[in-house]
Amino acid sequence: MDERLKQAFDQIHAEEGVKAETQAYLNRARARSRSPKRYLAMVAACLVFLLVGLGGYQFYFTPTTILSIDINPSVELGVNRFDQVVSVQAYNQDGQELADSLELKFLDYQTALERLLASQSVAGRLAQGELLSITVVGEDKDQSSRVLAGAQACTAGQENVQCCHGDMEVLEEAHHAGLSMGKYQAFLELQALDPTITTDDVAGLTMRQIRDWIAALESGGTAEEQESQTGGSGGRGHAGNGHGHHYGWGGYE
Amino acid sequence: MRGEEETNQAIERYGDTVRRLCMIHLKNEADTQDIFQTVFLKYLLHDRPFESREHEKAWFIRVTLNACKDLLKSFFRSRTVPLEELTNKAADLTDEAREVLNAVLALPQKERDVVYLHYYEGYTAPEISRLLGKNVNTIYTNLARARERLKELLGGEVHG
Numbered sequence: 001m002d003e004r005l006k007q008a009f010d011q012i013h014a015e016e017g018v019k020a021e022t023q024a025y026l027n028r029a030r031a032r033s034r035s036p037k038r039y040l041a042m043v044a045a046c047l048v049f050l051l052v053g054l055g056g057y058q059f060y061f062t063p064t065t066i067l068s069i070d071i072n073p074s075v076e077l078g079v080n081r082f083d084q085v086v087s088v089q090a091y092n093q094d095g096q097e098l099a100d101s102l103e104l105k106f107l108d109y110q111t112a113l114e115r116l117l118a119s120q121s122v123a124g125r126l127a128q129g130e131l132l133s134i135t136v137v138g139e140d141k142d143q144s145s146r147v148l149a150g151a152q153a154c155t156a157g158q159e160n161v162q163c164c165h166g167d168m169e170v171l172e173e174a175h176h177a178g179l180s181m182g183k184y185q186a187f188l189e190l191q192a193l194d195p196t197i198t199t200d201d202v203a204g205l206t207m208r209q210i211r212d213w214i215a216a217l218e219s220g221g222t223a224e225e226q227e228s229q230t231g232g233s234g235g236r237g238h239a240g241n242g243h244g245h246h247y248g249w250g251g252y253e
Numbered sequence: 254m255r256g257e258e259e260t261n262q263a264i265e266r267y268g269d270t271v272r273r274l275c276m277i278h279l280k281n282e283a284d285t286q287d288i289f290q291t292v293f294l295k296y297l298l299h300d301r302p303f304e305s306r307e308h309e310k311a312w313f314i315r316v317t318l319n320a321c322k323d324l325l326k327s328f329f330r331s332r333t334v335p336l337e338e339l340t341n342k343a344a345d346l347t348d349e350a351r352e353v354l355n356a357v358l359a360l361p362q363k364e365r366d367v368v369y370l371h372y373y374e375g376y377t378a379p380e381i382s383r384l385l386g387k388n389v390n391t392i393y394t395n396l397a398r399a400r401e402r403l404k405e406l407l408g409g410e411v412h413g
Contacts (some may be wrong), residue, residue, distance in 0.1 A: 001403065005372040011346050012276055014268030014289070022268075022289040026297050033254065243374050253309035 060237050064148050065138030066171060067109060068181030069116060071125045072206035073098040077112055079147060083139070085112045088230050091180040092203070094121065109147060113154045126160060131207040133182035137166035175222040179203065186210045255297050263296055267313045273373070274314065277357060278321040278346045278408055291320045311384055314374075318366065318385070356406040364399040
């Protein structure tokens with residue numbers, strides 16, 4: 001019986017066709033794994049994916065235009081090429097509180113501006129006669145013009161609001177000095193009239209106070225002469241520097 | 254990864270063993286081709302050296318049996334032809350061999366493995382128990398039952 005089983009199994013052989021096909025299959029498998037193409041393709045695909053991701057992120061999250069908004073809360077909105085707010089940067093304590101209280105990111109810049117203007121902190125100050133300055137800075141002239149026009153449209157119903165263009169270089173200087181764009185531009189005007197004034201002198205002032213100061217200097221009076229007129233609004237008097245009368249601010253635009 | 258010459262040698266050396274194991278488990282040619290590819294691809298990718306020829310052969314038996322079990326578990330086995338037809342297809346078998354193999358195929362699957370490994374490959378019951386990862390007493394029982402069944406089917410003595 002042992003012998004019968006042995007002989008029977010002995011007659012079973014792997015068919016030549018099966019063996020040949022298996023050899024061919026192994027050769028294909030070998031060629032596949034040796035060829036660097038698949039590996040390279042995978043790496044390339046990952047790389048493209050990564051680059052598209054990073055590029056898209058950069059493309060979307062890089063502000064192309066800056067909207068500097070100053071009353072005393074100083075806030076700068078970074079607007080990307082799709083006119084959406086992608087960054088909110090506060091330049092003083094009030095600004096920080098304002099930025100924290102509002103959710104402005106990823107909104108259309110006009111909606112963001114409307115929310116800002118409607119916020120208690122800004123609306124209240126405007127009602128008190130404070131000045132709001134909106135400065136638009138951007139490398140892309142088309143966009144910054146468009147954003148400026150949009151900002152003007154948004155604020156058309158408001159008095160005491162002034163919108164203007166700003167310069168990229170000035171923006172950098174302003175940030176270097178720790179001021180927002182609007183305030184820094186006003187400071188530059190002030191400095192042109194009185195070279196002894198430093199950025200520290202204006203840091204704590206509201207836009208109205210700075211404007212008044214400029215107007216006072218322009219009218220030829222000294223700060224000391226105007227001292228008695230100021231300090232009342234909002235209790236933001238600045239030691240050593242008085243602030244002038246309201247002279248309006250025609251011609252700034 | 255092993256070279257072409259090495260795998261070709263292995264196919265020549267162990268092809269028949271793999272084929273016989275396929276015969277006692279599988280139902281058709283396509284499945285057999287599948288098992289060959291699975292087993293020898295594993296060999297191609299198996300980088301650790303074998304201690305000896307016996308070790309290598311045992312590896313092939315184990316891998317083939319596992320591959321057969323995996324295949325049988327798969328859904329598609331339901332479409333295959335019945336087991337008995339296989340030996341009829343193998344035209345070059347003698348009547349005697351066909352009768353014996355049909356008797357083996359009539360055994361339950363676990364007994365088929367044991368009969369093949371013991372009577373053909375010459376493994377002892379403890380060796381089979383290590384190879385299949387089963388209790389040695391189970392192997393003895395399987396062998397005894399298989400011997401009885403074969404005696405009934407084929408007549409004559411089976412020495413174990």
